[in-house]
Amino acid sequence: xxxxxxxxxxxxxxxxxxxxxxxxxxxxxxxxxxxxxxxxxxxxxxxxxxxxxxxxxxxxxxxxxxxxxxxxxxxxxxxxxxxxxxxxxxxxxxxxxxxxxxxxxxxxxxxxxxxxxxxxxxxxxxxxxxxxxxxxxxxxxxxxxxxxxxxxxxxxxxxxxxxxxxxxxxxxxxxxxxxxxxxxxxxxxxxxxxxxxxxxxxxxxxxxxxxxxxxxxxxxxxxxxxxxxxxxxxxxxxxxxxxxxxxxxxxxxxxxxxxxxxxxxxxxxxxxxxxxxxxxxxxxxxxxxxxxxxxxxxxxxxxxxxxxxxxxxxxxxxxxxxxxxxxxxxxxxxxxxxxxxxxxxxxxxxxxxxxxxxxxxxxxxxxxxxxxxxxxxxxxxxxxxxxxxxxxxxxxxxxxxxxxxxxxxxxxxxxxxxxxxxxxxxx
Numbered sequence: 001x002x003x004x005x006x007x008x009x010x011x012x013x014x015x016x017x018x019x020x021x022x023x024x025x026x027x028x029x030x031x032x033x034x035x036x037x038x039x040x041x042x043x044x045x046x047x048x049x050x051x052x053x054x055x056x057x058x059x060x061x062x063x064x065x066x067x068x069x070x071x072x073x074x075x076x077x078x079x080x081x082x083x084x085x086x087x088x089x090x091x092x093x094x095x096x097x098x099x100x101x102x103x104x105x106x107x108x109x110x111x112x113x114x115x116x117x118x119x120x121x122x123x124x125x126x127x128x129x130x131x132x133x134x135x136x137x138x139x140x141x142x143x144x145x146x147x148x149x150x151x152x153x154x155x156x157x158x159x160x161x162x163x164x165x166x167x168x169x170x171x172x173x174x175x176x177x178x179x180x181x182x183x184x185x186x187x188x189x190x191x192x193x194x195x196x197x198x199x200x201x202x203x204x205x206x207x208x209x210x211x212x213x214x215x216x217x218x219x220x221x222x223x224x225x226x227x228x229x230x231x232x233x234x235x236x237x238x239x240x241x242x243x244x245x246x247x248x249x250x251x252x253x254x255x256x257x258x259x260x261x262x263x264x265x266x267x268x269x270x271x272x273x274x275x276x277x278x279x280x281x282x283x284x285x286x287x288x289x290x291x292x293x294x295x296x297x298x299x300x301x302x303x304x305x306x307x308x309x310x311x312x313x314x315x316x317x318x319x320x321x322x323x324x325x326x327x328x329x330x331x332x333x334x335x336x337x338x339x340x341x342x343x344x345x346x347x348x349x350x351x352x353x354x355x356x357x358x359x360x361x362x363x364x365x366x367x368x369x370x371x372x373x374x375x376x377x378x379x380x381x382x383x384x385x386x387x388x389x390x391x392x393x394x395x396x397x398x399x400x401x402x403x404x405x406x407x408x409x410x411x412x413x414x415x416x417x418x419x420x421x422x423x424x425x426x427x
Contacts, residue, residue, distance in 0.1 A: 001027040002338055005088065005098040007078055007267075009034035009062055011042060012299030012323045013104030017071050018402050019327055020102075023335030030070075033088065033096060035077035037063060039399050040129040043320070044392055046166040046356075048132035049257070050139065050173045055129055058396070065402045078105075078267040083274055083292040088267075100334055103281050103297040107262035108269075114154055116229030117260060123229055124257040126162055135257060139170075146179050147254025150234055152188035154226045156261030158315025159300075160189065160197045163259050164209060164362075165355050171216050172358025186251065187213065187220040188236060188258070190312040194220055198317050199351060200307045200371055202364040203378030209362065212380075223311040226258065239311040262315065264301055276303045286343040287330040296334065298326040307370055320395075321352035322369055350375075356388040363387070 004024065006016045009032050017032050024030065038059045047053040066073040076090045087097045109127050111118030119125055124135035142149075151167040153160050167187055174180040191197070194213065195205035213220055227235040227248060234253060238246040263269070264279025273291030275281055280303035282289055287302075289295040300323075304316045325347035333343035351366040361384030367375035 001029065002099040003029045003031065003097065004100045004102065004334060005096060006030065006032045006102045006104055007034075007081070007088065008104035008106055008299070008301070009036070009039060010104065010106045010299065011320060012106075012327055013102075014039050014062065014399050015324070016102055016104050016298060016327050016331065017066065018069065019331035020334065021069055021071065023331050024338060028338065029072065031072040031074060031096065031098075032062070032066060033074045033076065033078055033090070034062075035075070037061065037073075037075035041392060041396055041399075042127075042129075043162075043388075045126040045129060045132040046162055046169055048129060049124070049126050049135035049166060050169045051136050052169075052173075055133060058129065058392070060396060060400045062399075065400060069402045078265075080266075081268050081271065081274075083271060083295060086294070099294060100337075101295045102330060102334075103268055103295065103301055104299050105265045105268065105301045107300045108265045108279065110156070110261040110263050113156070113261060114226050114228065117154065117226065117258060121229055122231050122256070123234075124255070125260070126166055126257060127259065139173075139255060142255040143174075143177060143179060145254065146174075146182035148184045148186070148252055150186050150188055150251055150253040150256040150258070152186075152221075152224075153190055153259040154261060155190045156313045156315060157190055157259045158198050158262055159259055159317050160191060161317065161319075161353050161355050163187075163189070163257070165357065166257055167218065168212065168216065168357035168361075171218065185216075185218045187218055188224050188226065188234070188251070189220070189222055190224060190310075190314050192223050192241075192310045192312070192314070194222060196222075196310075196314065197353075197364075198307070198314050199366060199369060202351065202366045203376050205362065205364055205378050208378060208380050212357065212362070225312055229256070229258075241311055243311060262300060268301070278303075280304075285346045286333050287326055287347060288333065288343060296330045298330055299323045302326065316370070317351070319351045319353055319369070322347065322349050325349060354384055354388040354391060356385050359385055361385050361388060 006013050041058040044058040079089045079091045087095050116122050125131035153163045195209040223239045225237045234251045237248045269279030281297035282303050283297050287296045300318045329345040329347040332345040349369050351369040355362045360382045362380045363384045364378035
């Protein structure tokens with residue numbers, strides 16, 4: 001009998017347990033350990049921050065579904081993983097032993113790396129539903145006294161899509177309230193150009209997103225480091241392509257949301273052979289750690305090198321499409337090991353994103369995620385908003401029902417299919 005522990009129950013961890021359940025035998029056991037008993041659909045956090053969703057509509061209680069599937073559930077945060085001993089110490093002082101471990105913790109949010117950044121400082125966040133709720137409260141107060149807005153992602157960030165989404169959703173909401181004319185908006189990003197997304201662009205994301213910004217009277221600053229944030233003021237430094245500084249500038253704001261850099265959570269950081277210097281878990285093409293062969297990892301916690309050098313450090317995003325492929329490969333590889341075979345499955349590591357801007361949006365598909373690619377496609381239109389709303393519904397249903405089918409790949413293919421259909425109709 002094998003005991004498999006899944007550490008984390010976010011987008012990757014929650015479905016990891018379901019897919020594992022399809023691979024193990026009746027004598028094997030699955031335990032999910034996570035700090036939060038409820039699953040929150042993180043891609044909907046920007047909607048929460050502008051008041052288009054609430055916590056209840058994007059959350060579900062994991063315990064009943066896991067119980068129905070015969071999966072043990074411990075909603076207690078991990079304090080430290082001891083890979084040499086095959087055990088995890090939880091913050092309540094108890095230990096959990098494992099035969100196989102899947103790390104799916106998501107990131108630690110590195111707000112502390114920049115003075116004044118984050119919910120404990122002077123900027124908002126949409127990385128967690130708690131942050132998104134606070135961001136909405138702050139936005140409601142802001143609307144009573146409109147002022148400049150700054151949105152973006154700091155140096156070392158690796159998730160840019162939500163920043164673009166929130167930027168345009170704020171624009172849409174301000175127009176609805178008829179106060180957009182009182183709010184200058186600036187997008188500040190570590191990316192070397194608009195639409196880089198940590199992926200060196202996908203299709204024409206540069207042209208599409210720049211066009212949207214011009215259309216909505218939004219200024220931008222690229223290759224930009226955030227030096228510090230004070231109340232109502234952000235000090236930034238733009239960097240030239242050769243690494244030299246263009247100088248520092250103080251940007252005034254009445255409201256700001258800046259995505260932070262990510263790193264691995266403390267429980268899995270600083271372990272030689274398991275994590276890299278940023279605390280991300282090292283894996284091979286089978287999602288398996290090279291040193292500790294009974295440890296796998298999926299999702300944002302996985303170490304991935306950048307697409308290439310940039311004037312300001314940019315990480316690589318781990319999109320839902322990529323995460324689902326990691327999950328499927330990991331479940332099948334553990335199943336093979338349990339049956340005495342060598343692991344043979346690899347994640348496709350493709351990228352698919354639906355970036356909703358409130359009434360329309362931008363979609364892209366990158367296969368593989370890191371260039372050069374076999375598919376390098378992007379598009380825009382009102383259909384993206386509709387597709388994002390539908391996808392939220394379908395994925396939440398998947399988590400609630402305990403299903404293991406892949407939605408992201410289907411959604412990507414359907415998105416490209418819609419565009420092909422439109423082209424045929426036009427001709």
